[in-house]
Amino acid sequence: MSKVIISGVGLIGGSIALKIKQQKLFDEVVGIARPGGTNLKSFVKSGMLNRVSMFMEEEIRDADLVILASPVAQIEQTFQVITPHLGSKTLITDVGSTKKNIMMSAKKGLKNKHHQFVGSHPIAGSEKHGPGSAQIDLFLKKNIIVTPFAKTPQKNINTIKKFWQAMGGKTTVLDAKTHDQIFSTVSHLPHMLAFGLVNQILRDKNKKLMLNFAASGFRDFSRIAASSPEVWRDICITNRSSLITDLKKFQCQIDKMISLIEKNDEKKLLNYLNDASKTRQEWSE
């Protein structure tokens, strides 16, 4: 009997469970509940999960696959709890948005078993959270980055790739460092800018008028500022060095814009805006 464990049944973990059930990938889907977390009973009733357990260390003995989908900060502990009980055929992956830190935790926590962990980052999500927002096709045609260690056996990488392909995703293998730099710029930085803009508005004396007249530009730009504060605090902390580099680089972009506007340099300003507009238009085509 094949078995998958999902630790952290939220939007991502729940969507994985739904797709596993639809695809009949494993005989048993076990959700790990944490004290004080979402009550998962109704998701057993609805058929998303076969069982709920509080005890990862017991469940792991006969598991084929473990998916760590809890907030990044909790995963470090999990590695230490499970290592003594981890059989040689069990593979582990995660769904975290940062990878260098997870790979380091896995190496430290799993010790000589660390090649049983292959990191994953599904580029899919939503500003909604919780298993009640789970969607069966959340990963359909989405990019999934898979981050092995330099010496991870190809067999293990392939198993994780196949798993994500069964979820509907398109897999790409990257090293963790490159992954973190890329997603700092293209995902974490814009989230910070959106959080920053909303903070700037809510500290303004005209806050009410501003929010009243904010239109579709603001709506789309700031949608990601409604994201889970806990998740994003963890991302800030775990991808600290890339993100700080990017925030400082962005201040240079602002310096450049201020300078062009102050100097009234219409030609260079137009070029600057045009570069962005052209790139963004080509991207969406």
Add this chain to the structure above:
Amino acid sequence: MSKVIISGVGLIGGSIALKIKQQKLFDEVVGIARPGGTNLKSFVKSGMLNRVSMFMEEEIRDADLVILASPVAQIEQTFQVITPHLGSKTLITDVGSTKKNIMMSAKKGLKNKHHQFVGSHPIAGSEKHGPGSAQIDLFLKKNIIVTPFAKTPQKNINTIKKFWQAMGGKTTVLDAKTHDQIFSTVSHLPHMLAFGLVNQILRDKNKKLMLNFAASGFRDFSRIAASSPEVWRDICITNRSSLITDLKKFQCQIDKMISLIEKNDEKKLLNYLNDASKTRQEWSE
């Protein structure tokens, strides 16, 4: 016979023309063409316009309403061209995203006739441009800010308000200075941040990978970076002082984020992100 002139038949001017025709607000809709601009002949054929003319100063003599929908920078000239020919019953409005500069130009250009100008800013648009993108219901239920001078006769303000209500919009009267501060923060600043992000990405050695893995967060955040560079250069220049203030304030927000992340201050970081997330969620409800 009633007559409206639209100078600058682009996305906004074209959408106004379509709605005027649908509502039969004026007997004649005349589009003003500029040398080298979009050829408007096909829009006469399609029934959006009754006529196209190159000569604003001739057309204005018997016009009831003039809508200035050309890029902000061109409007200043227009005031000077039309003033000698402007009859006492003709009202003028515009559709520009910045208002202090337009009001100053109107005062300077129209001289003792400047109370015939009432500024407008329809909060409606799209990253698309040109009359081919015009939509009959572009203004439906959208906010329209109307900016009179301190001593503009109430009759003139009411006429312009009624015009926008006929377009489907909801009108609010604000003074030009307050308008410019509010829209700097809630519209112009996020546009600059989106332009800045795309510029940062396209200068990165990993540019191709980044654009490949950019997901829905990036898509929505940066949609407005595809906006017309010409329009946004003009907005930067015409709302210079508010925008520079906001860009500098935003650098303080970034300083704050960098400091919280560097210090590993998880509690204050969570509060900061939570403030934004809560505000943004409440806004969308």
